[in-house]
Amino acid sequence: MAAILLDVDGVFHVSGEPIAGGADAVRRLRANGHRIRFVTNNTTRSRATLAEELRAMGIELDNEELQTTPRAAAETLAGRRVLALTMHAIVGELEGIELVGEDAEAVLIGGADETPETNLVFSYMNLARAFHELEAGAQLYSLHKNRWWQTRNGPLLDAGVFVAGLEYAADTDAVVLGKPSTPYFESALKALDADPSLTWMVGDDIEADIGGAAAHGMKTVLVRTGKFRPDVVEASRTRPDGIISSIAQLPDWLEEHL
Numbered sequence: 615m616a617a618i619l620l621d622v623d624g625v626f627h628v629s630g631e632p633i634a635g636g637a638d639a640v641r642r643l644r645a646n647g648h649r650i651r652f653v654t655n656n657t658t659r660s661r662a663t664l665a666e667e668l669r670a671m672g673i674e675l676d677n678e679e680l681q682t683t684p685r686a687a688a689e690t691l692a693g694r695r696v697l698a699l700t701m702h703a704i705v706g707e708l709e710g711i712e713l714v715g716e717d718a719e720a721v722l723i724g725g726a727d728e729t730p731e732t733n734l735v736f737s738y739m740n741l742a743r744a745f746h747e748l749e750a751g752a753q754l755y756s757l758h759k760n761r762w763w764q765t766r767n768g769p770l771l772d773a774g775v776f777v778a779g780l781e782y783a784a785d786t787d788a789v790v791l792g793k794p795s796t797p798y799f800e801s802a803l804k805a806l807d808a809d810p811s812l813t814w815m816v817g818d819d820i821e822a823d824i825g826g827a828a829a830h831g832m833k834t835v836l837v838r839t840g841k842f843r844p845d846v847v848e849a850s851r852t853r854p855d856g857i858i859s860s861i862a863q864l865p866d867w868l869e870e871h872l
């Protein structure tokens with residue numbers, strides 16, 4: 615029996631549109647005795663909301679099985695004064711962090727979503743505020759540094775551009791809290807009490823999912839859904855252990871390759 619880390623966006627849905635066979639695949643993986651954890655870089659909704667959305671697609675899971683980046687931030691930045699450039703929906707997840715508008719010890723950047731709120735969060739005024747705090751000594755943290763993500767209308771610019779921009783302006787490196795960071799993967803392995811060499815990461819992102827997990831000693835399966843692009847995979851130095859059409863093929867594929 616294996617431990618399996620399942621990415622969510624682009625694996626189980628695109629813009630909330632379910633990818634066929636996801637619910638059944640989860641049911642079969644559980645029936646086959648595998649331990650499962652859902653690991654998402656989503657930065658726009660609370661864990662409870664995300665879990666509820668997955669259950670509405672027929673996927674059986676407890677909230678605790680879903681690992682999110684805002685909760686990783688809450689653990690890392692607990693007790694600190696933080697200027698947060700994040701979507702309003704995740705502010706409730708940042709429990710234990712003191713959210714401030716100035717004199718911050720850390721600047722936290724979250725991700726974008728498909729609404730006009732993104733425009734407000736990453737306004738020039740907010741980015742200039744963040745730059746000022748970094749210049750005054752605050753440390754830069756980001757929920758992730760993704761370049762783009764796949765929506766039903768095609769690829770959309772993600773928040774990585776703002777992270778990179780602040781790194782450039784303030785001449786600093788952000789600490790990334792989500793995939794592919796070491797603390798994020800370690801936290802997932804610990805939750806499943808899993809050895810990396812007996813753990814599979816399944817995702818649609820050749821960098822954050824596949825490259826990240828492989829660098830941490832895990833085996834990897836890339837799905838041809840979501841942000842999968844054959845030319846990007848061919849150009850990448852990262853080689854997944856398996857490539858499957860979609861999450862629907864995972865149970866059969868694993869039984870053959872375990």
Ligand SMILES: [Mg+2]
Nearest residue numbers: 621623624818
């Ligand atoms: Mg994904």
